Amino acid sequence: MDTLDEMNDNQLLRYSRHILLDEIGVEGQQRLLAGHVLVIGAGGLGSPVLLYLASAGVGTVTVVDHDTVDRTNLQRQIAHTEERVGQPKVLSAAASMAAINPEVRVHTIAERADAAMLDTLVARADVVLDCSDNFPTRHAVNAACVRHGKPLVSGAAIGLDGQISVWDPRGAADPCYACVFPPSAEVPEVRCATMGVFAPLVGIIGTMQVAEALKILAGFGTSLAGRLQMLDVRRMEWTEIRMGRDPACPVCAGRHTEEHGPTSS
Structure with a gap:
């Protein structure tokens, strides 16, 4: 990892438009270069996520996906190409990332993520x-992020509807994913293969996920923790729901108190 004084001329030029931003500057860009982001999924949402992580200069990216590129993916999964149909998505995405920024270290895992x-x-x-x-x-x-105290940026898109939030176990009042979507709830599975998905929708949600991740890494702004934003593309209308931690959540209940002690009233 380079120190602040060792950012080379190529990096200063490549990331100059970030460095010009008061909220990022040289120090914020250095935090991005030192950052390690884990991405689960290299499909519709993962494609813009991975490309923008590379272009922004996040130093290390680990991507996990067990699937291979299918021709039906190409309508929306912009990290993949016609020539890579049949290849593992993680390798296809890594090639696209390298074409944008060869300095990013990309670790690929072509397996299904398990606990x-x-x-x-x-x-x-x-x-x-x-x-x-x-x-x-x-x-x-979510369970792994709660266990290790790591911020999670979660996105979803199906049909013409999308949603995004940040689930950050470091905040005493902020919910985890299970607080709002309990593991015991019976939620019907909906897949793009049966429901369809509007191509630009995954780009909108995916790029917002990257924006939240970069803010967290660089250390500026306010994240979406405690807020769930939902997009209806039909009217291009956003709806926001504010959420708090569920004291009875089976995943995160009591964790903050156990780690940091009881808060005073």
Whole structure:
């Protein structure tokens, strides 16, 4: 990892438009260069996420996805190309990232994420981005983030509807994913293969996920923790719901008190 004084001329030029921003500057860009982001999923949401993480100069990105590129993906999964149909999505995405920024270290795992894998990978990351498409994986990712105290940026998109939030276990009042979407709830699985998805929608939600991750890494602004934003593309209308931690949550209940002691009243 380069120190602040060792950012080279190429990096100063490449990231100059970030450095010009008062909220980022040289120090904020250096935090991005030192950052490690874990991305679960290299499909519709994962594609813009991975490309922008690379372009922004996040130093290390680990991407997990067991799937291969299919021709039906190309309508919206912009990290992949016609020539890579049949290839593992993680390798296809890594090639696209390298074409944008060869300095980013990309670790690829062409497997389905499970609890044991996530326990190891989440512990090593600074921020986790959930770009998966099923509730079991989302709950497994959330549980690992709660266990290791890592901020989670979660997005979802189906049909013409999208949503995004940040689930940050470091905040005493902020909920985790399970506080709002309990693991015991019976939620029907909806897949793009059966429901369809509007191509630009995954780009909108995915780029917002990256924006939240970069803010957390660089240390500026206010995250979406405690707020769930939902987009209806039909009217291009956003709805926001404010949320608090569920004291009876089966995943995070009592964790903050156990780690930091009881708060005074």
